[in-house]
Amino acid sequence: MMASSSAPPIASVWLILSLFMALGSVSPQAEARAFFVFGDSLVDNGNNNYLLTTARADSPPYGIDFPTHQPTGRFSNGLNIPDIISQRIGSEPTLPYLSPELTGQKLLVGANFASAGIGILNDTGVQFVNIIHMPLQLEYFRRYQQRLSALVGVQKAKQVVNQALVLITLGGNDFVNNYYLVPFSARSRQFSIPDYIPFLISEYRKILQTLYKYGARRVLVTGTGPLGCVPAELAMRSRNGECSAELQRAAALFNPQLVQMLNGLNNELGSDVFIGANTMGMQNDFINNPRAFGFVTSKIACCGQGPYNGIGLCTGASNLCPNRDLYAFWDPFHPSEKANRLIVETLMTGSTKYMYPMNLSTIMALDSKIGSSL
Ligand SMILES: *[C@@H]1O[C@H](CO)[C@@H](O)[C@H](O)[C@H]1NC(C)=O
Ligand SMILES: *[C@@H]1O[C@H](CO)[C@@H](O)[C@H](O)[C@H]1NC(C)=O
Numbered sequence: 001m002m003a004s005s006s007a008p009p010i011a012s013v014w015l016i017l018s019l020f021m022a023l024g025s026v027s028p029q030a031e032a033r034a035f036f037v038f039g040d041s042l043v044d045n046g047n048n049n050y051l052l053t054t055a056r057a058d059s060p061p062y063g064i065d066f067p068t069h070q071p072t073g074r075f076s077n078g079l080n081i082p083d084i085i086s087q088r089i090g091s092e093p094t095l096p097y098l099s100p101e102l103t104g105q106k107l108l109v110g111a112n113f114a115s116a117g118i119g120i121l122n123d124t125g126v127q128f129v130n131i132i133h134m135p136l137q138l139e140y141f142r143r144y145q146q147r148l149s150a151l152v153g154v155q156k157a158k159q160v161v162n163q164a165l166v167l168i169t170l171g172g173n174d175f176v177n178n179y180y181l182v183p184f185s186a187r188s189r190q191f192s193i194p195d196y197i198p199f200l201i202s203e204y205r206k207i208l209q210t211l212y213k214y215g216a217r218r219v220l221v222t223g224t225g226p227l228g229c230v231p232a233e234l235a236m237r238s239r240n241g242e243c244s245a246e247l248q249r250a251a252a253l254f255n256p257q258l259v260q261m262l263n264g265l266n267n268e269l270g271s272d273v274f275i276g277a278n279t280m281g282m283q284n285d286f287i288n289n290p291r292a293f294g295f296v297t298s299k300i301a302c303c304g305q306g307p308y309n310g311i312g313l314c315t316g317a318s319n320l321c322p323n324r325d326l327y328a329f330w331d332p333f334h335p336s337e338k339a340n341r342l343i344v345e346t347l348m349t350g351s352t353k354y355m356y357p358m359n360l361s362t363i364m365a366l367d368s369k370i371g372s373s374l
Helices: 002-030 081-088 104-109 134-152 154-162 172-179 186-190 193-213 231-237 245-269 279-288 337-349 360-373
Strands: 035-039 110-112 165-169 219-222 274-277
Touching: 035 081, 035 134, 081 165, 081 337, 104 110, 104 134, 134 154, 134 193, 165 193, 172 186, 172 193, 172 245, 186 193, 193 219, 193 245, 231 245, 245 274, 245 279, 279 337, 337 360
Parallel strands: 035 110, 035 165, 165 219, 219 274
Antiparallel strands: none
């Protein structure tokens, strides 16, 4: 009796112990997946704060609606697109790669390599002097992985990167801060727009292949926004508020060719690694019908000066609107937090009119099935 009744407790202690051990090894899986961000000012979380460059957003009123109400380097009144994606995947915001806080366990959250002013091409944004062009963002990704490997081991680091979500936002600056920056720019003398775009796409393709080589397996690739409709272009090129036809035409040529290139890469890889997002379509919706989205205007920036508040930079001396949620554009180039939320909502749940081949919530459901079957 004693012997037979003492046996089960030992077995259950063992069972409980193994359950604990199983839980211990499962809990890292239950953490949010890592998130890596590459690209330009639309997605920079503050890398340029650490650089000697004029492309920066580290003084008020930038950050006025951020939780701390302080400028952080984000080109937004509050959160930007990667911050809102981080929220959606249940994660902390990505730290800038150059932040001294990016050490230890924080490395597991991911990292943000983006740098305001850069483009697909190395010669885009050269006027900002000291910014992190794509080849260096990719090199930093490699160095980040060495640091992660030192923390968790090579195998685990590889798994974190393979299972991560990646966002890359590029291309707008190759038009506004390169081709169209000045009349008779070097690139505009070299290429007509119908020839420039395939050149950009072929360079972008190489960047995405390098991301894949470095372990990225789920990459959200956004197209350019409606370049001709931003307050800066309205101020420079518009007579009565109509969008710049030339810049809109360029964006309308670029975006479908980008999707076609992503399809080609996915076919080659035999997997939906690259997810295209029609950010121009999303933003055109609220540019064409701002009131339907709760905006009073999609033409005038909240912060700026001159026509449409579109001239120069947003600074402490600029006009500043009292309610940022009523404006589609925060500054002459960048959407407000409210607009960023609408964009991320469409990334998550948008139909195939906006997301190719599928939206992010579908991807995340797929990936969690794969993750749990591993
Ligand atoms: C951009 O720079 C990188 C590294 O400096 C170089 O490998 C690459 O060929 C350059 N791209 C172009 C299109 O010149
Ligand atoms: C997200 O994508 C899935 C699959 O394409 C689709 O079934 C779903 O309707 C999409 N969500 C919305 C809100 O359209």
